[in-house]
Amino acid sequence: MTAPFTKQVASTRFSPPRIGSKTIRRADLLAHLQRMQHATLALVTGSAGYGKTTVLVQWRETCVKAGAEVAWLSLSADEDSYAGFCSTLFMAMQRVGLRAEPDLLFEDASPAGVDALVALLVDGVLGLSKEIYVFIDDYHFVDAPLVHRFMQKLLDQAPGTLHLVIASRSAPPLALSRLRMMNQLAELDSASLPFVMAETRSFVEENMGKGKLHADDLRLIHDVTSGWPSCVQLIVIMLKNRPESLTTLRDLAWRYSDLQTYLSEEVMADLPRELVAFAEALSLFRRFSAPLAQHVTRNANAGDLLKRMEDENLLINRIDSDERLAWYRFHPLFGEFLAARLAAADPAGAQALHLRASHWFADHGYLAEAVRHASAGGDHEFAATVIERAEPATWSLEYLSPMLHLLERLPEATLVRHQRLLFIACLTMALTTRPGKATAWLAPLESGGMSEDATLTACIPLIHAAIAFQNDDTPRMLELIEPLRDTAIENPFLRYLFVAELCVAYAACGRYADARRQLDLRPVPPADRDNDMALVIESARVAALLGEGDVRAAERLGTPLLARSVNAAGRHSISANICASVLVDAYYELDRIDDARETIANRPGLLRASGPDLTIRASLCRARLDLLQVSADVALAFLEQQTAHLRNVQQSRAVAYMLAEQIRILLLKNNSARATELGALLDELARTHRTDHGIKAEIPAVAALARARVLRATEPESALGALRFAQERAKALGRGRVHALAKFLSATVLVELGRVEEAKPVLAEAVEAGARLGLVRTFIDEGIAAAALFERVLAEKWLDDAAASYAAALLERLTDTRTVDNQPAVKRRGGSDSMQPALTQRELEILALVAHAMSNKRIALALNITLETVKWNLRNVFAKLGVSSRYDAMLWARKNGFIE
Numbered sequence: 064m065t066a067p068f069t070k071q072v073a074s075t076r077f078s079p080p081r082i083g084s085k086t087i088r089r090a091d092l093l094a095h096l097q098r099m100q101h102a103t104l105a106l107v108t109g110s111a112g113y114g115k116t117t118v119l120v121q122w123r124e125t126c127v128k129a130g131a132e133v134a135w136l137s138l139s140a141d142e143d144s145y146a147g148f149c150s151t152l153f154m155a156m157q158r159v160g161l162r163a164e165p166d167l168l169f170e171d172a173s174p175a176g177v178d179a180l181v182a183l184l185v186d187g188v189l190g191l192s193k194e195i196y197v198f199i200d201d202y203h204f205v206d207a208p209l210v211h212r213f214m215q216k217l218l219d220q221a222p223g224t225l226h227l228v229i230a231s232r233s234a235p236p237l238a239l240s241r242l243r244m245m246n247q248l249a250e251l252d253s254a255s256l257p258f259v260m261a262e263t264r265s266f267v268e269e270n271m272g273k274g275k276l277h278a279d280d281l282r283l284i285h286d287v288t289s290g291w292p293s294c295v296q297l298i299v300i301m302l303k304n305r306p307e308s309l310t311t312l313r314d315l316a317w318r319y320s321d322l323q324t325y326l327s328e329e330v331m332a333d334l335p336r337e338l339v340a341f342a343e344a345l346s347l348f349r350r351f352s353a354p355l356a357q358h359v360t361r362n363a364n365a366g367d368l369l370k371r372m373e374d375e376n377l378l379i380n381r382i383d384s385d386e387r388l389a390w391y392r393f394h395p396l397f398g399e400f401l402a403a404r405l406a407a408a409d410p411a412g413a414q415a416l417h418l419r420a421s422h423w424f425a426d427h428g429y430l431a432e433a434v435r436h437a438s439a440g441g442d443h444e445f446a447a448t449v450i451e452r453a454e455p456a457t458w459s460l461e462y463l464s465p466m467l468h469l470l471e472r473l474p475e476a477t478l479v480r481h482q483r484l485l486f487i488a489c490l491t492m493a494l495t496t497r498p499g500k501a502t503a504w505l506a507p508l509e510s511g512g513m514s515e516d517a518t519l520t521a522c523i524p525l526i527h528a529a530i531a532f533q534n535d536d537t538p539r540m541l542e543l544i545e546p547l548r549d550t551a552i553e554n555p556f557l558r559y560l561f562v563a564e565l566c567v568a569y570a571a572c573g574r575y576a577d578a579r580r581q582l583d584l585r586p587v588p589p590a591d592r593d594n595d596m597a598l599v600i601e602s603a604r605v606a607a608l609l610g611e612g613d614v615r616a617a618e619r620l621g622t623p624l625l626a627r628s629v630n631a632a633g634r635h636s637i638s639a640n641i642c643a644s645v646l647v648d649a650y651y652e653l654d655r656i657d658d659a660r661e662t663i664a665n666r667p668g669l670l671r672a673s674g675p676d677l678t679i680r681a682s683l684c685r686a687r688l689d690l691l692q693v694s695a696d697v698a699l700a701f702l703e704q705q706t707a708h709l710r711n712v713q714q715s716r717a718v719a720y721m722l723a724e725q726i727r728i729l730l731l732k733n734n735s736a737r738a739t740e741l742g743a744l745l746d747e748l749a750r751t752h753r754t755d756h757g758i759k760a761e762i763p764a765v766a767a768l769a770r771a772r773v774l775r776a777t778e779p780e781s782a783l784g785a786l787r788f789a790q791e792r793a794k795a796l797g798r799g800r801v802h803a804l805a806k807f808l809s810a811t812v813l814v815e816l817g818r819v820e821e822a823k824p825v826l827a828e829a830v831e832a833g834a835r836l837g838l839v840r841t842f843i844d845e846g847i848a849a850a851a852l853f854e855r856v857l858a859e860k861w862l863d864d865a866a867a868s869y870a871a872a873l874l875e876r877l878t879d880t881r882t883v884d885n886q887p888a889v890k891r892r893g894g895s896d897s898m899q900p901a902l903t904q905r906e907l908e909i910l911a912l913v914a915h916a917m918s919n920k921r922i923a924l925a926l927n928i929t930l931e932t933v934k935w936n937l938r939n940v941f942a943k944l945g946v947s948s949r950y951d952a953m954l955w956a957r958k959n960g961f962i963e
Contacts, residue, residue: 090915091912101223103227103242105227107251115230131193136152139204148205218237232376233374253380271303287396289394297325344360353365359423378397431465443473460638489504521550524543525561532568541568563599595631598631598638599637601638614652643662646659647659654840675758686699686701725738726742760796768804772808807830808845811849827862902943902956907961911956
């Protein structure tokens with residue numbers, strides 16, 4: 064050995080860092096690496112704190128367990144020379160048996176010397192006759208071009224037994240294309256390294272304890288951090304020390320000093336001043352491109368700086384777009400951190416950037432962003448002008464947020480002077496649950512005449528109809544918009560709004576065939592498939608299916624539609640919220656509890672700032688999930704809070720549903736006194752609306768169902784009368800689930816009265832409807848009474864084979880359900896565990912990946928199948944196993960030896 068090779072290096076450089084015992088296993092990423100274990104190079108690139116080292120440590124463990132020889136090298140800033148890097152690399156490989164002695168080759172930087180050193184290393188690896196994995200962490204410290212040349216030659220000449228695994232904050236300057244073409248490169252980048260929601264949940268629960276945080280809080284943590292692993296860890300530490308800080312989580316970037324310090328020291332410390340100033344300027348924008356960056360920063364090198372930021376993984380991501388122009392965005396927390404720095408250092412400069420951006424966006428047709436930045440820059444008149452001059456064909460729901468921001472700052476006199484702006488303002492208020500304000504502004508709009516725009520004048524009824532929708536006045540909606548059925552509306556936004564309003568009004572009144580006809584007559588063209596207002600139409604179609612009771616169809620169409628809405632318009636868009644409110648209801652009804660909780664998590668707008676139907680569906684499901692997974696008291700507290708809020712905003716139908724659900728839960732808790740008190744309030748509300756038509760006609764039906772529950776034990780005949788009324792009203796409105804439930808409860812009461820022959824056809828009708836519609840929780844939420852009835856029905860063979868099979872499946876689920884406060888409802892029937900369902904090979908493969916906490920999307924990628932195929936197989940698994948969640952399916956498979 065020569066002097067350079069015997070330099071003193073800390074032994075810890077050749078061992079992986081210890082990771083905490085509560086670090087979660089990145090199963091999906093490791094599965095990707097496992098499939099590429101034959102590759103010459105595995106490259107893991109990502110920003111600071113994205114878990115690169117953790118992935119390498121876990122992959123190393125996997126390789127060691129598989130019997131491979133593994134060398135580890137952690138680089139530092141000391142590896143700034145060719146000789147230093149190569150000598151340290153050889154020292155690392157000596158630990159796995161490399162016997163090569165390079166003599167003075169480290170000092171020979173000539174091409175021949177590099178070739179000789181590579182040949183020596185390759186020959187040494189071949190002499191080992193083993194699979195060798197060399198892990199090199201923090202490769203971004205390498206700055207010497209000769210080192211990159213050495214590594215490239217090593218990759219080009221590496222034998223099949225040598226595998227290099229590199230982690231770096233930036234992509235190394237190596238020729239990777241040939242390796243990709245030869246399928247010899249495995250890659251993980253900043254897009255794949257963040258936690259998926261399941262991993263965020265697992266990490267938080269592993270470090271804080273299961274059940275410590277509500278699902279909404281877990282979803283908020285994931286949304287705020289976008290799955291950035293180090294940031295999730297910082298939040299966990301913060302919550303352990305200061306649990307009350309959960310309420311300020313959305314302000315994490317400027318409230319939490321540890322995060323600011325981390326970003327300053329780990330991300331910003333070594334950046335040149337020009338790049339820091341450039342990044343701070345761009346932090347004001349939700350998205351940015353090279354032309355925009357050059358315009359607002361006046362930096363001619365904007366394109367090169369953006370490329371450098373992307374190459375160095377400076378917490379920046381490309382945005383998928385149909386445009387040829389490349390758009391980028393910062394990680395939200397990093398963007399907020401930079402924007403806070405800019406605002407503190409130069410508020411006037413930040414305002415000037417907003418104003419320059421508003422003109423650039425306006426000139427290039429990005430009107431929503433033009434309005435947003437004009438308002439932020441204080442030029443409200445320009446913002447108003449941008450909207451008024453916008454071509455109606457470009458209108459979009461994307462306008463709503465910047466419009467609300469502008470309207471908070473715009474003098475009303477300015478609004479009245481701009482009639483088209485006033486039209487959009489009224490529409491915005493009507494569509495964002497502010498019907499009172501919309502009504503107030505309609506007067507000057509209608510008195511102004513809008514003579515210069517007859518098309519918009521003709522569409523003023525659409526604003527009135529939107530107000531009527533918020534007020535649950537569906538007869539008024541039809542009165543306003545049915546006359547427009549033969550009117551040609553050229554503006555796509557208003558045309559789609561008209562169709563959506565008409566569909567909603569027809570469905571609310573139980574005229575489902577009319578709703579379907581209007582949707583069929585006015586199909587959305589393929590070019591508008593991802594138009595935000597067109598997505599609302601499709602969401603209205605799915606909501607109509609759910610209202611009619613066809614839960615399976617609503618789930619089948621709603622699941623891909625929610626994904627499209629999120630991708631096209633955002634997670635909190637109107638179309639995404641409509642879909643989410645439908646799907647949480649459908650998932651809950653189908654007993655897919657995990658999916659329901661995941662869908663509703665961290666969607667506060669659904670509970671407080673949505674239309675009546677959305678609020679009702681989301682609130683009921685939230686309470687029922689709390690009842691199942693937390694406690695009856697938590698569910699009741701939430702319902703009481705919602706009832707008070709909905710009374711204040713005068714949503715009488717929603718209040719009726721909240722009272723009825725409280726009554727149901729109180730009776731489960733045997734608190735009949737309080738249930739009776741609330742029943743009196745609900746009956747009073749029902750009397751107020753006893754002659755109402757349209758969707759408010761639901762209120763007496765809801766009250767009748769609740770009254771029947773209260774009277775069932777003491778006045779069963781009166782309960783039967785109330786249930787007959789509920790059946791009639793539900794049938795008239797086409798509410799299939801309510802009708803089936805009322806039938807089922809009627810059969811239960813009849814059996815309790817000993818009138819079995821009367822009960823049989825009623826029960827059969829309820830079961831037939833439930834089987835046709837796909838109902839599950841409508842029946843099993845009735846708990847012990849439902850179980851007792853189904854036991855008798857099956858024992859005495861009341862039903863034909865198909866209906867009996869459906870009833871047996873419900874009973875099987877009932878044996879595992881829990882009642883209030885997690886007390887067992889029914890003991891499992893003897894012998895039921897001996898029946899082992901037959902799972903297909905594909906279902907077993909999917910279950911095995913579920914056991915590794917892989918998301919559905921990751922499973923699809925791992926097995927090279929579509930996401931819908933994964934979901935379809937999981938639905939089959941749930942049905943075969945009689946479970947309602949991925950977790951329960953995994954436990955069953957492990958218990959029965961199907962997976963390890």
